[in-house]
Amino acid sequence: MDIHVGLDDADSPHGGCTTYLGYLLASYLRRKNALFLDLPYLVRLNPNVPVKTRGNGAVSLHLRLDDSDLCDVAWELASVIEHEVETHGKTSPGLVVASGRAVGALSRVYERALSEYVPLAYVRELLEELARRGEVCLTSLRGRGLTGSAAAIGAFKLREFTYEVLVYGPRELGARLASSDEVFKEVDRRYRPYIFATYDYVEKRTLATPRSGAPVVLGLRGLSPRLLVEALSIIPGASRWILYKTNQATFAHLRTKKNISSLKPYDSALVEGRVKGSPRILKGGHIKVTLCDHTGCIDVMFYRETGYLRHAARLLRSGDLVEVGGGVVPRFGFTLNAESLRVISTSPEALELNPLCPVCGRRMKSAGRGKGFKCPGCGFKSLDLKKVRVEHARHLEPGLYLPSPRAYRHLTKPREVLGLSPEEEIPEEWIR
Ligand SMILES: [Zn+2]
Numbered sequence: 001m002d003i004h005v006g007l008d009d010a011d012s013p014h015g016g017c018t019t020y021l022g023y024l025l026a027s028y029l030r031r032k033n034a035l036f037l038d039l040p041y042l043v044r045l046n047p048n049v050p051v052k053t054r055g056n057g058a059v060s061l062h063l064r065l066d067d068s069d070l071c072d073v074a075w076e077l078a079s080v081i082e083h084e085v086e087t088h089g090k091t092s093p094g095l096v097v098a099s100g101r102a103v104g105a106l107s108r109v110y111e112r113a114l115s116e117y118v119p120l121a122y123v124r125e126l127l128e129e130l131a132r133r134g135e136v137c138l139t140s141l142r143g144r145g146l147t148g149s150a151a152a153i154g155a156f157k158l159r160e161f162t163y164e165v166l167v168y169g170p171r172e173l174g175a176r177l178a179s180s181d182e183v184f185k186e187v188d189r190r191y192r193p194y195i196f197a198t199y200d201y202v203e204k205r206t207l208a209t210p211r212s213g214a215p216v217v218l219g220l221r222g223l224s225p226r227l228l229v230e231a232l233s234i235i236p237g238a239s240r241w242i243l244y245k246t247n248q249a250t251f252a253h254l255r256t257k258k259n260i261s262s263l264k265p266y267d268s269a270l271v272e273g274r275v276k277g278s279p280r281i282l283k284g285g286h287i288k289v290t291l292c293d294h295t296g297c298i299d300v301m302f303y304r305e306t307g308y309l310r311h312a313a314r315l316l317r318s319g320d321l322v323e324v325g326g327g328v329v330p331r332f333g334f335t336l337n338a339e340s341l342r343v344i345s346t347s348p349e350a351l352e353l354n355p356l357c358p359v360c361g362r363r364m365k366s367a368g369r370g371k372g373f374k375c376p377g378c379g380f381k382s383l384d385l386k387k388v389r390v391e392h393a394r395h396l397e398p399g400l401y402l403p404s405p406r407a408y409r410h411l412t413k414p415r416e417v418l419g420l421s422p423e424e425e426i427p428e429e430w431i432r
Contacts, residue, residue, distance in 0.1 A: 002037065002100030003065055003073055004156060008058035008148025009093035018148075019166050020215045021081055021093055022059035023242045026431055028080050029063060037062040039225075039426055042164060042244035043152040044410040045113045046253050048327025048337070049266045057410065058148030059244075062156055073097055074137040094145025095138075096127065098153050102135035110154030113147055114253045117266040123147045160250045162422055165228040167218040167241045174217035176237070178209040187220065187231050193416035195222035195231055196249070200405040202307070207405060221249060223422040229429070243430040251413045254325035254340060261295035265330040271298065272344070275320040279313055287313045291324060291336070300324050300336045307404025308415075312341055315396035319347030339412060341401040349392045355385040 005025065009018045019042060026040050041060045065073065074097035081095065098106060105126065112118050123146055130136035177183075181199070184206045188198040198208045198220065210216050218238065222228045225243055232238045253268040260271060273293035280288045285304040290297055302313035316322065325340035354364045357375035364373035364385070372383035402415050 001065060001068060003063045003068065003070065004098045004100070004103060004153040005061040005063070005073075005077060006058060006096040006098070006149030006151075006153040007060070007093045008145035008152065017215060018057065018059050018093060019242075019244070020168055021084065022061065022244075023166070023168060023240075023431070024084055025077055025080060026061055026242060028077075029061065030431060035064040037064055038157060039163075039243060039245040039430055041152055041155055041158065042166075042246040042248070043110070043148070043155045044246070044248055044252075045148060045151055046115055046117070046266065046268050046327075047409050047411060048253075048268050048329070049117045057246075058145075058152035060149075060152035060155065070097055070099055070134070071137040074139050078139040094143045094147075094149040095140070096136060096146065096149040096153060097138075098130070098136045099134075102130050103153060103156050105130060105135075106150050106154030107156075108154065109147065110151040113151040114247075115256050115268040116264070118147055118151075120144055120147060123150050126150070155247065158245060158247060160252060161245050161247055162221060162223055162249045162417070163225050163228055163243060164219050164221045164246050164248060165232065165241055165243045166216055167232070167235070167238045168215045169217045169237060169240065171214040173237045174209065174214050177218050177235070178206065180236075181206055183235060184208055186234060190234075191222065191224075191227050191231055193414075193420060194224040194227050195220055196414050196416050197221050197405060197408055202404060203406050205406075207408065221246075223417060223420055225423060225425070225427055225430070229427055239432070241432055243427075248410045249413050249417060251325065251340065251411060253411050257323075259295040260291070260293050260298050263298065263328045263334055263336070265328055265334070267328045268326070269328065270323055270325050271300075271336060272321070272323040273297075275316045275318055275322060277318050279316050281314070286310070289313055289316055291322070298334055298336050299332070300326070300338050302338045302341075303407075305404075306338065306407045309338060309341055309401055309403040309407070312343070312396060312401035313338070315394070316343075317347060317349055317394070317396075320396075321345045321347075339403065339409070343396060343398045343401065345398055346394045346396055349394055351390050351392065352387045353390050355382075355388050358382075358385075 042057050044057045184199045200207050258269040273291040276290040276292050287302040289300045291300050302310040321344040323342040324338050326336045326338040329335050357364050359380045360378045362377040364375050367374040373385050374381050
């Protein structure tokens, strides 16, 4: 039967070990010759909720096992985790084991958890109902991690995805890699854009090494499983690793278009509307833009850290039609923190100028209220000439604007991968 395993350690004070537990479980199941239906998943959820899994994400494994009992599998995996927790003093994650039949119901949790704040009670009730029907086995009902675990299962089968190869090792290896800029510049030179978000040339900083260090010492993100595994060969010390399929870099959380009046706190959403007034530059260099649709208006913040995105926002003018992707924060009413900006159309910027002299071609001057225009060059006067409207070319072109690398979040689609698709073929060796 098809079995799906979800893991999330949202309650861990340190975090960072969900993917490592996923690695341990996947290694264990590989040794037992389990058939994997797909690569293990690393699933990121709505980054704009206050109670979240610290960006560590949830993990799911997708298997086919011969005549297995769901709960036998669940307790077996729980004991593998328990052993790890006892040996290394980590926190037990939320563990959900589900049959193939439960995936449909859990996909709703995934969809919601991507862009909303999902109450734990809703997830717990759904899981209990599925457990009564024998489609889910739970080893514990405690913990916020249940939402991530359920959502990670519901992500199956991911339609839009990229890959990340995660390398594990001791803290010393993490520190060494974090200061090996040349290695990552080399990876970037060789493999960009098929391996992306590796190095930030503006900040002169490696993006592939997590700040927290162990057990994750490195994560390379890309569109090609083959090249990700190949790239590990030029990284010293990368000996224990796993290739995850992931919803990272797909903007999966910014798919739902919402009216301004229907936005709720912590939603991630796309909002289409017209710019009202000019952008205001706030202290610290942040930009505030008022956006209105037929249901209302909202302040949109483009923070300084978003770099390119903020630059584009500065060039917005009243009347421009745009679509902003971002997270809703309940601050001074609601504010939308922008993560993407699509300029649909710009409104012409026009100036009213005095007419040109029909005799000598110079720009005429006003001869006084109601007295028409007078030419400063040849003295020609006219009562009939009118002011002329001159349209300026706008510096902002229609198109999609994205943040600078330093503001990348897990789900941000980097500019270099726009229009590219991931390779489907999975290498024989995806874990070591
Ligand atoms: Zn003249």
